[in-house]
Amino acid sequence: SQTIHQWPATLVQPVGSPLSLECTVEGTSNPNLYWYRQAAGRGLQLLFYSVGIGQISSEVPQNLSASRPQDRQFILSSKKLLLSDSGFYLCAWDQSRVFKAFFGQGTRLTVV
């Protein structure tokens, strides 16, 4: 069966510090991978998606970047965090043309 792992679960970082969140998927190959963010009191917003290694599409301009160094690994990064980067970050995967995304447990990021 397929599983998705996302870590860390919680993170408190000072403004201006770097960020690296990692997500890996097991039990499937060539998944589509996604990073979503849920800001306080709001729905989930798609940040990045990837259909293959090294292929990243950004949905909204922001202070974040994403990379996919391996088929089942997706990384969310920032060089300098802003207060507005605080939120609940979710990694998700699906298979091409099977429009049912599976989500990780999420990372609660608080920038102080």
Next chain:
Amino acid sequence: DQQVKQNSPSLSVQEGRISILNCDYTNSMFDYFLWYKKYPAEGPTFLISISSIKDKNEDGRFTVFLNKSAKHLSLHIVPSQPGDSAVYFCAASAGSGNTGKLIFGQGTTLQVKP
């Protein structure tokens, strides 16, 4: 521009009664709709979906209805149980290419009282 809207931030129902969660969308290109359930500090879990070629899909206690002309869908939970208490997100996809990029609504918090 909110393409998927859940106008009710919260809903409270009695155990055993019906819960009806509503969702409206504006993009006529959306052709696939999903409902997710989310508990605090956890990722959303898939609940039920419907293709735009259907107007109803049922799975146990959960039924999703789609009214394309009104650009409206709803999730019915019958009978509601206390364990159903969670945040429910409506999501839509335009099925663009090979990706299932989902556009989510703001969520509705459902509380089922014993």
